[in-house]
Amino acid sequence: SQQGEEDPQALSIQEGENATMNCSYKTSINNLQWYRQNSGRGLVHLILIRSNEREKHSGRLRVTLDTSKKSSSLLITASRAADTASYFCATGPQGGSEKLVFGKGMKLTVNP
Amino acid sequence: NAGVMQNPRHLVRRRGQEARLRCSPMKGHSHVYWYRQLPEEGLKFMVYLQKENIIDESGMPKERFSAEFPKEGPSILRIQQVVRGDSAAYFCASSPPRGHQETQYFGPGTRLLVL
Numbered sequence: 614s615q616q617g618e619e620d621p622q623a624l625s626i627q628e629g630e631n632a633t634m635n636c637s638y639k640t641s642i643n644n645l646q647w648y649r650q651n652s653g654r655g656l657v658h659l660i661l662i663r664s665n666e667r668e669k670h671s672g673r674l675r676v677t678l679d680t681s682k683k684s685s686s687l688l689i690t691a692s693r694a695a696d697t698a699s700y701f702c703a704t705g706p707q708g709g710s711e712k713l714v715f716g717k718g719m720k721l722t723v724n725p
Numbered sequence: 726n727a728g729v730m731q732n733p734r735h736l737v738r739r740r741g742q743e744a745r746l747r748c749s750p751m752k753g754h755s756h757v758y759w760y761r762q763l764p765e766e767g768l769k770f771m772v773y774l775q776k777e778n779i780i781d782e783s784g785m786p787k788e789r790f791s792a793e794f795p796k797e798g799p800s801i802l803r804i805q806q807v808v809r810g811d812s813a814a815y816f817c818a819s820s821p822p823r824g825h826q827e828t829q830y831f832g833p834g835t836r837l838l839v840l
Binding site (some may be wrong): 646648653654655656657658661701703711712713714715716717718 | 756758760765766767768769770773780781783784816818820828829830831832833834836
């Protein structure tokens, strides 16, 4: 069953603006990861945040995690046309399971 | 350090044929995962393997699908007697041998089309 659900499902912004994507999940997790997928391509790992972390930065990316609300957000600052892609959150469940459970993804379009 | 490699990148099969997808993990990685992605959907877990062992196959269809990760060589996902519903992108990922806290790195995928 789907674990993460991204919101909104599609977002269109202008270059230079910030983009915020939200992810909600249902069960306890070990970590949450964000991936990017360009059309017809593989997944690129962006950032991993562990369940005992609240915020993490990587370049223009900022990820937050609220385990009490079972939600995470990905903020892309100063967006570029090259950021146009689908973004997925994926949760690493507890209980020793190794699999990632993906949401359906969110399509971001950055207009030049 | 090459990333995860998958081949072929595109595969066309007729109904009833066999599809064989290969995955070479990143150097030093001993955990391999297979996922399937339908159009406009997220990835769905299929199977998790370590060398010569299937650890979790809870996402694998019970029939026609099998996976292996031999001591030598790539991991293989095998689909027998393919049907149109098997058309999808199949992604392989690998991670280092330190368990579930590690990032999974994905290959470029194999896009299977069943005619």
